[in-house]
Amino acid sequence: MNQNRIIRSVVFLGMLATLAAATGVAAGGDPFVGTWHERDFGTSNIFYFVSKPIGGVYPVLYYDDLTGDPVCGDNGPMLWAGFAQKTDANVIEGTFGNYWCPDNGDGVHTELIPLAPFHFTIQYDPDTDTITGVGQCLGTRQPGVKTVERAIQEVEKGKYPPSAVDLFLGCEA
Numbered sequence: 001m002n003q004n005r006i007i008r009s010v011v012f013l014g015m016l017a018t019l020a021a022a023t024g025v026a027a028g029g030d031p032f033v034g035t036w037h038e039r040d041f042g043t044s045n046i047f048y049f050v051s052k053p054i055g056g057v058y059p060v061l062y063y064d065d066l067t068g069d070p071v072c073g074d075n076g077p078m079l080w081a082g083f084a085q086k087t088d089a090n091v092i093e094g095t096f097g098n099y100w101c102p103d104n105g106d107g108v109h110t111e112l113i114p115l116a117p118f119h120f121t122i123q124y125d126p127d128t129d130t131i132t133g134v135g136q137c138l139g140t141r142q143p144g145v146k147t148v149e150r151a152i153q154e155v156e157k158g159k160y161p162p163s164a165v166d167l168f169l170g171c172e173a
Contacts (some may be wrong), residue, residue, distance in 0.1 A: 038139030137171035
């Protein structure tokens, strides 16, 4: 009888500890960390992949599915890596360095192109759980998109609005 009571107490305490740990992560989690999607001036899809800060510095990977000729010569996608730090409770600021334009099978070579340093700000709105970043539209959290490959798949499946050079689709498109 005593042994059953001890086992039940240990199981109950274990459940409480698990619940407390989960609540602590949810309450104390960093709102910037994760994947965000926004429209870039209403013409293309941008994803920010913000990683946990290391020594107060956030690694940020930026993916844009359609850049336009001045950025990537074939209007193709780009990856941009940068670092940021908190400048306010709801703001991180940093710089992006060189960006990368992949070969889309059209003969444009994969290359790193200098456009550095490019200053950026990401502002978090805790009331709406949204961000504002480089684009003009609000960014929304994308918990199911953890990699650039997944972002590309979701764009191709039509989860996000289509991108078009020089065609403003608006933020709600």
